[in-house]
Amino acid sequence: LKKILDIKPQSVSEVRRLVGVILYSSTAFRFPPTEQSQFPASLAPLNALIASTRKRFVWTDEAEKSVSNLREHLDNLELKQFSFQDLLHGTWACLTDASNVGCGACLFYIDPSVPAANINIEVIQDTNVSSLVSVMSHGFSSSERRLHTFEQESLSLVLCWRRWGKLWLTTAREKPKNTINVVLMSDSMTTISRFDSYTVLDDPLSNIKARRFLSWIQELEETRYAGIVYRHVSGVLNALPDILSRFHDQLDRQAERRLIKPSTAIGYALTAPGSSPFPDSVRVNHLSLNCDQVATLALLQRSDETTYQGIRIMDIMKVIDKDKLNVPLDLPKIAERKIRSWLYHSMWPVQHPNTKTTAMDGGQTLLYVLSSSRTLSLDDINAIAFDHKSIPSYVHCTYTDVLTIVDLASGYVIYEAVHSVDAVETGSVLLRRWVSRFSLPDVVVSDLAPAF
Incomplete structure (x- = not known):
């Protein structure tokens, strides 16, 4: 409904359609008890456009103000959660x-x-x-x-x-x-x-x-x-x-109008070792910055909390500073491994032509995210892996193992207690717990593959 209210009507028929949507969704608008008359008052300019006999359609300022008023009083319904x-x-x-x-x-x-x-x-x-x-x-x-x-x-x-x-x-x-x-x-x-x-x-x-x-x-x-x-x-x-x-x-x-057009290069001010390999110069476009702007941008990046694929820019800076300046690193090992996998693959630290160099750090560099790099979505990988974990004997139950099914793209895991590692029972669990919900995967990985 919010998206529909953002659309500017281009004809009388679209205004009539908009009024119909507003009337049907009248319970979605919440006004204070003393301002209940604002709802019909907001519809008056829209109804006037519908009843107008003018040959040329003109979206008036009064109509725009009425829609803006409705948009401001749009109340989201509470989220319903289910088990x-x-x-x-x-x-x-x-x-x-x-x-x-x-x-x-x-x-x-x-x-x-x-x-x-x-x-x-x-x-x-x-x-x-x-x-x-x-x-x-x-x-x-x-x-x-x-x-x-x-x-x-x-x-x-x-x-x-x-x-x-x-x-x-x-x-x-x-x-x-x-x-x-x-x-x-x-x-x-x-x-x-x-x-x-x-x-x-x-x-x-x-x-x-x-x-x-x-x-x-x-x-x-x-x-x-x-x-x-x-x-x-x-x-x-x-x-x-x-x-x-x-x-x-x-x-x-x-x-489509709100879609952000992809740029040829995205620059981040980061420092990195000067002995690292350089990307092809054709794939890197230097930003038009002077030396002071490069230094300022590098300083800001060290406090930037925006994320790249779930990792903050300031945390990427910490990994690079550890290598060059021996600064202590307070990141989990898994985050450090993820950051290092990006460097010199999808990210390349390159010294800007207008940067100032010092004896201590060798100068500020910019880290470019190459325009040809991409991140895999969940649709690109459709593979699952399953494995059996034995239940200890001191746990007295009728089951002998726990079957673990993992989606290798998202990390989503399903657990199911089973009576054996038999292929028939395992296949039944896969069909009931996975295939019935997510359809067939392209690849199934298991150390029991010969049994299947």
Whole structure:
């Protein structure tokens, strides 16, 4: 909602859409008891623009002030935190909608006190038993925009499954068969009937639409084990997914304008040994600084608490000062190893041409982060490692080992007590605790690989 309020409308239709969003989200604005009249007063300039008969649209100063006033009184909802046991006993409610430019969906967690059979739009809007967990917005490609309306609505259901399917399957695992786990709502009766009945033509290969729908049905085949039911919701009440689907383009344009353009070189004032190798001069662009500015920048970097990949700049300075000036180092060994792995790889300390040199330290240098260096994201590494640790005999229990599963990218760890190191039991734990939640990894590392 905050992002939407930051968007400047370009036409009367966008103002009308903005007013609709504000009215639907009226509970998100909090005014003091003596200033409750400010909310309708802030809407007055916007309604005046909608009712205006002028041919040329002009975003007035009064309208900008009213939106700014609403933005200042926007109140964030308190964060709802769940334990895993909470997720196992509640019910999920998912609202979806599609427009001609995109689709949107929102996922709610419904308290176990509400029977799944009674979940409707009124229950979802009740904040005492319903909590918004996640939202999704997808802009249609040129080919997806040519789909029929019911196909776009169907595609939004498929995208919901791709986004939250692992969560639904995981939380449905401990529930009895035929128990409702997810209530999926859409304002398209055609879509609801198609997915609810799982029906296609007798000869699906004869019709391209049927072939497309058949591929979606095959992708959602496992949903029958997730306890999903499909229900219809009135289009008037399905407002939040409608907002997400229609504002996708505007939000994307806003994000693109805020994107920071990558620079050719980033300079940090750090000192380093002069005997170190130098990078290719083509890859380093010296900042335009005089000698005093170099010294000042170096001094500031020694007190800089901003972080580079989780390590403060001032801590990087400590490692370099230890090597050159024999300054005592008070950093953990793991942090020192991480810093040293960067030096002369993605970071290069180079003496600035305008720097002053002294007999004590050899002069101030700048540490450049090369424009070609990059940091791996979690998507770049999809490997896990597992190992068995024996439980001591003095711990009297029926289990013999603890299976440890580690994601090598993030360090996320899962522990599971097992009765043996048998490959069948280990594979079952991997499937139940890892694959069902995070999908298959590319690589599995183990010292028991021959057994598998």
